Amino acid sequence: MRGRHNDPYKRVGSREHIPAYDKGENPVRLLNNKPSWRRSLRHVLVASLSSFLFGYHLGVVNETLESISLDLGFSGNTIAEGLVVSTCLGGAFVGSLFSGYIADGVGRRRGFQLCALPMIIGATMSATTKNLWGMLLGRIFVGTGMGLGPPVAALYVAEVSPPSVRGAFGSLTQIATCLGLMGALFIGIPAKEIVGWWRVCFWISAIPAAILALSMEFCAESPYWLFKRGRGAEAEAEFEKLLGGIHVKPAMAELSKSDRGDDSDTVKVSELLYGRHFKVIFIGSTLFAFQQLSGINAVFYFSSTVFKSFGVPSDLANTCVGICNLLGSVIAMILMDKLGRKILLLGSFSGMAVSMGLQAIAASSFASGSGAMHLSVGGMLLFVLMFSLGAGPVPSLLLSEILPGRIRAKAMAICLIVHWLINFFVGLFFLRLLEQIGAKVLYTIFGSFCLVAVLFVKKNVVETKGKSLQEIEIALLPQEAN
Secondary structure, rough: OOOOOOOOOOOOHHHHHHHHHHOOOHHHHHOOOOOOOHHHHHHHHHHHHHHHHHHHHHHHHHHHHHHHHHOOOOOOOHHHHHHHHHHHHHHHHHHHHHHHHHHHOOHHHHHHHHHHHHHHHHHHHHHOOOOOOHHHHHHHHHHHHHHHHHHHHHHHHHOOOOOHHHHHHHHHHHHHHHHHHHHHHHHHHHHHHOOOHHHHHHHHHHHHHHHHHHHHHHHOOOOOHHHHHHHHHHHHHHEEEEHOOOHHHHHHHHHHHOOOOOHHOOHHHHHHHHOOOOHHHHHHHHHHHHHHHHHHHHHHHHHHHHHHHHHOHHHHHHHHHHHHHHHHHHHHHHHHHHHHHHHHHHHHHHHHHHHHHHHHHHHHOOOOOHHHHHHHHHHHHHHHHHHHHHHHHHHHHHHHHHHOHHHHHHHHHHHHHHHHHHHHHHHHHHHHHHHHHHHHHHHHHHHHHHHHHHHHHHHHOOOOOOOOHHHHHHHHHHHOOO
């Protein structure tokens, strides 16, 4: 790559790393002192705005869908209602498809800004439309930004966070998603009482999108991306912003260990799908598939409808859903770097299977009246709590850790394409399946996927807590080469 030959941080053997530090530095001090998380926190918080927007647009149609359908003239048409929910997921598929090329081509910071732009355009179109087609077009634009945001956020947070807190910082994006969902639910509560309030709900979303685009001008670029582009001096400057001057030399030396002189632009899709990286991409895609086949987004999209069938006020139900989601995400942030990713995934999917079992029982003849209501509502809230403990925050974080730097952005995009495809069909057909096969069978299917996910995680997922991205890459690549 151009500029690589003059790079002072060319790849060296592991025994040469300590001498590579400045002679004025104390190696023992460098090894014992962990970089402060405070320097990188503000950059992660700005990046988390993309996750907030992701959650907001997932939940914005929950409380407002009834008002939207009445105002735009498609009330009672379940396919049209499903399209309003899931069209943005089709747009997200498109955004995810190009996310790897954008993140690698223009960088992580510009990727966030390109994520914010269609969200602003789409929110404006949705807020001002007079018919169903205008709403769907606006949702497609919003979805494009939603598809671009999560992979860029996962890459960026993993690449700017110190290893000791990377799990916690990765969980911040899930917390931001929860806050976005809760914000959408709370802002949507007046929609049934105030005519046209649903339009305000869409207008409001343009504000955090604009803040994201502007704030990224003042955030650090990913040193990993800069180094991969042959811009070693700029990467060093960004490491100083993120870690502090004392940790720059060790970070650059560590970064050089996994560099193999490959230009990410030469990565071919065939290499990702059939080459030595297939196994890790298969693991990531399957984790995202199980995440969606668990039925979680059916809960987020249609919780108002489900709770309403039991006579539970939708605003109360959705508030409880939001609180459980946020509580679980906070607990996950605390435990992520203590228990590790694999333990949280196993516990999460196991708890979700039990929760779906409770809901299946509630929908059967074994329960009736208040007993069925308590089982269903309790099972759904437990399901959301267990999801947010592991199945929600871990897959994106884990993939950004185990994917080699050379293919990280493009491989993440492939894994998220699977995510969005399944998400789209769950959102589109959930209500129809609920009508056709009933809640008991549908919840049993969701629970079965959760059980299969437990077996898959136990067999295939590796633990990554506390390790640098370079250590993980070096450990995994020899196995992939065999």
